[in-house]
Amino acid sequence: MKFAKILPYMGMFQNGVIMTLKYTALSLVLGIILGLLIGIVKLSDGKVCKIFKPVTYAFTAIFRGVPLMVMLYLVFYATPQVLGFPLSALGAGVAVFGLNTAAMTSEVFRAGIVSVPRGQTEAAIALGVQKRQAMMDIVIPQALKSILPAIVNESISLLKTTSLISVLGVADIMRTSNLVLAQTYTAFEPFIFAAVIYFILVYILTFFANMLERGLRKGD
Amino acid sequence: MKGACVKVIEIKELYKNFGKLEVLKGVSLTIEKHDAVAIIGPSGGGKSTLLRCINMLEVPSSGKVLVDGVDMTAKDTNIMRMRQKCGMVFQDFNLFPNMTVRGNLIYAPMKTKNESMNSCVDRAKELLDKVGLLSKLDEYPRKLSGGQKQRVAIARALMMEPEYMLFDEPTSALDPEMIKEVLNVIRDLAKSGMTMAIVTHEMNFCRDVSNKVCFLDHGVIMENSATGEFYSNPKTDRAKEFLSKVM
Numbered sequence A: 001m002k003f004a005k006i007l008p009y010m011g012m013f014q015n016g017v018i019m020t021l022k023y024t025a026l027s028l029v030l031g032i033i034l035g036l037l038i039g040i041v042k043l044s045d046g047k048v049c050k051i052f053k054p055v056t057y058a059f060t061a062i063f064r065g066v067p068l069m070v071m072l073y074l075v076f077y078a079t080p081q082v083l084g085f086p087l088s089a090l091g092a093g094v095a096v097f098g099l100n101t102a103a104m105t106s107e108v109f110r111a112g113i114v115s116v117p118r119g120q121t122e123a124a125i126a127l128g129v130q131k132r133q134a135m136m137d138i139v140i141p142q143a144l145k146s147i148l149p150a151i152v153n154e155s156i157s158l159l160k161t162t163s164l165i166s167v168l169g170v171a172d173i174m175r176t177s178n179l180v181l182a183q184t185y186t187a188f189e190p191f192i193f194a195a196v197i198y199f200i201l202v203y204i205l206t207f208f209a210n211m212l213e214r215g216l217r218k219g220d
Numbered sequence B: 001m002k003g004a005c006v007k008v009i010e011i012k013e014l015y016k017n018f019g020k021l022e023v024l025k026g027v028s029l030t031i032e033k034h035d036a037v038a039i040i041g042p043s044g045g046g047k048s049t050l051l052r053c054i055n056m057l058e059v060p061s062s063g064k065v066l067v068d069g070v071d072m073t074a075k076d077t078n079i080m081r082m083r084q085k086c087g088m089v090f091q092d093f094n095l096f097p098n099m100t101v102r103g104n105l106i107y108a109p110m111k112t113k114n115e116s117m118n119s120c121v122d123r124a125k126e127l128l129d130k131v132g133l134l135s136k137l138d139e140y141p142r143k144l145s146g147g148q149k150q151r152v153a154i155a156r157a158l159m160m161e162p163e164y165m166l167f168d169e170p171t172s173a174l175d176p177e178m179i180k181e182v183l184n185v186i187r188d189l190a191k192s193g194m195t196m197a198i199v200t201h202e203m204n205f206c207r208d209v210s211n212k213v214c215f216l217d218h219g220v221i222m223e224n225s226a227t228g229e230f231y232s233n234p235k236t237d238r239a240k241e242f243l244s245k246v247m
Helices: A003-043 A047-065 A068-083 A089-115 A118-126 A131-168 A173-184 A188-219 B047-054 B079-083 B101-113 B117-130 B146-158 B176-191 B203-209 B227-232 B237-246
Strands: B007-018 B021-032 B036-040 B062-067 B086-089 B164-168 B195-199 B212-217 B220-226
Touching: A003 A047, A003 A089, A003 A131, A003 A173, A003 A188, A047 A089, A068 A089, A068 A131, A089 A131, A118 A131, A118 B079, A118 B086, A131 A173, A131 A188, A131 B101, A173 A188, B007 B047, B007 B195, B021 B047, B021 B195, B021 B220, B036 B047, B036 B203, B047 B062, B047 B164, B047 B195, B086 B146, B101 B117, B101 B146, B117 B146, B146 B176, B176 B195, B176 B203, B203 B227, B212 B227, B212 B237, B220 B227, B220 B237
Parallel strands: B036 B195, B036 B212, B086 B164, B164 B195
Antiparallel strands: B007 B021, B007 B062, B212 B220
């Protein structure tokens, strides 16, 4: 074992961590906002939402059924052929990971909202509050509490999934390990190092999620 | 009180189906100002559905509901505005668990009437004092007993300064010991002249507090009369049978 061999590449790994976190954060923000919206559309019986409902279910089905690697290639290599201009790896990556997270979390949000008793909405609208307002103030905060663990799982899964972006040549943690392998002719050390970094990142994420969950549970 | 017969709620030929199930079959009922109408009858008779049709929590299949002369079933009626005149109390309280008692009380008036936080909190304190729960202002609902929750729910409904109240089996989810504290609050309200409709199984309370009784069975109003008359001299056999079983 010669871990000293990878020491000169610590700067590269550091940039790799930043790259991985950047893809994760952007995709997570896009995924959760979109996922919540799609989850609400799936439940709504408003006129406009009804039109989009089949679209949202198709969307979830597609991301469930198609491997992310295939999606990445499709968006990064195939779409430019149709559109006539190239996409950046960042754009393609965040789009694919974000939409994938949205597809998965939309189901989580939907289930969470359904789990809040109907009486909560009824009590609010009986007081003369708009249904949409009641959703925002009463239903979603309660739903969030019960779905937080599922959202954390999805975030962890996303963080690990971003390693796929290395196939597009983005120097994330995974790609950096590959580069170090190519330069030092050792495989064990860089990949073990990558594994440890991913593990620690997930560990930190879980720690903060637990803190957040404790905060949310104050009311009960 | 008797001279001025101001109609607050007028229900005309109301039908409500859930799929093939006919729950209400042509119900007509008028509730006047200061009335306390008890809606009683066997389970599954349509009592709660009737109550929920008054503020459109259930949309009637046909028929009309007029509140202050405004047709609630009409498309251009601002239902939200109309619901603000109505205080509704549910069987299982439906307090918002993510808010304190204070939050529960001030939420609706602040959102719907743009009232200032201070005036809302002042009124909240006043109403909590009235129902004997001022000390619970900053508690979360989970720390309250069933009876306390229901009293908070009544105070929450009163925060909107409603013209009339709907009680949907307000004591059915309570331990026997807690029923009284809730009924006392409702009784006080009725005495103060609040117009109300109460779906209840508490026969003594109904006899004591209501001035009219509406006996509903299988989606039809079998009897609709003054309370004293209903209890002493029920007209229909069905009502006689019901009373002999529950009294």
